[in-house]
Amino acid sequence: MTTLLMSLIAAALLVMAALYWRQIQDEENNDVREEDGRVTPLLRGVNYLLSDEPDLALQEMVQVARLKSEAADVYMALGEMFRAKGEIGRAVRIHQNILARPDVPKTLHLQAHLALGKDFQTGGLLDRALRQYEKALMIESSHVEALEASLRIREQSREWVEAEELLSRLEQIQGDSLHLHRAYLFAEMADSYFPKDIEKAQACARRALELDVLCAHAHIVLIRIYLQQNDFSQAEKALQEMQEKAAEHLHLLVAAIMGNQKFYQRYGENMLMEYWYAVKDEELALSWLEAVAAKEGTNVVNALKQKLNFSASTLRGSLRLAGIESDVKTPLSEHAIKWRKKMTHFVCGECGVKVIELRWQCPQCHAWGTMHAIREEYI
Ligand SMILES: [Zn+2]
16 A cells, blocks of 8 residues: 555544534534543554554554444445555455444444445445445435446346346336337347347337337347248348337448348348448448458449449548459558457447447446447548
């Protein structure tokens, strides 16, 4: 522990001790000796902290907390400081000490469970964090912070059924509609069942679209299911619906559409072509050209490029095209290929974070369905 940290904690404790002392003085003076007894260990704790002996300081702090429950606030604040500085073990010990005491009120137990949950979560011990949040929810079943923290862990652990159950509870408590969020959880469930359990995958994708037809991920999973089943009429219908409701993500399906050769020849190519001429989405054309390059080589790329009458209008587009279409390796095409592999391709509409691979949940702000392919930087 650095000296700076020790001084900061000691300073904070001194302020808290002063406030606590004032509070005691405001109370009736019928038992001054007992009040003295509460403050002395606090000051001793500060001394130990200044001498770089935090464990002894903790022992003293426990005495303060045992004497009167208000002092536990001081103790909780100390735990927060340890966690903030990455001293997770010490934060855990503080919060466990509070929970070991039967004499503190339930609300403090609730706070201690929440704090302990945060300690474990910060330390990456997600199962143990979850158990603490569950205990907090046993004290207060509608505690929003505990529900949200549990939801975040379930999402992080890709436990979609449990996540959806928590989200339903939050929706009931908060009263606002979290339909799009729930739709994305059902889409994740659908994706996790595909292709092993098509029936469940299909049911979840449909449920997602019932909840919110703007859920692009559910459209994509459903179309993949139809393509895998060679159900061309349903695939065509689902593609049309996606064009109406979630067209900006159509480019993500190009490779899957081309993967079913029959569908591509009969419907897919024409549908994509019509859509391209209707909206001229450069992202779609480039994804298409990239998929063709990966599957069939440069000659076919050039033929498709002519069919699309495509020329890149952005710097990003030009670089991607240089990586796709050149037969002969030039310094530019080699740089373009390297750049393509590590280019940030998606941006979150909520927080602005940029990532290489698409995620339906933003890794930074945790919002769902907010990542978009970057379509800017026009020349
Ligand atoms: Zn974000």
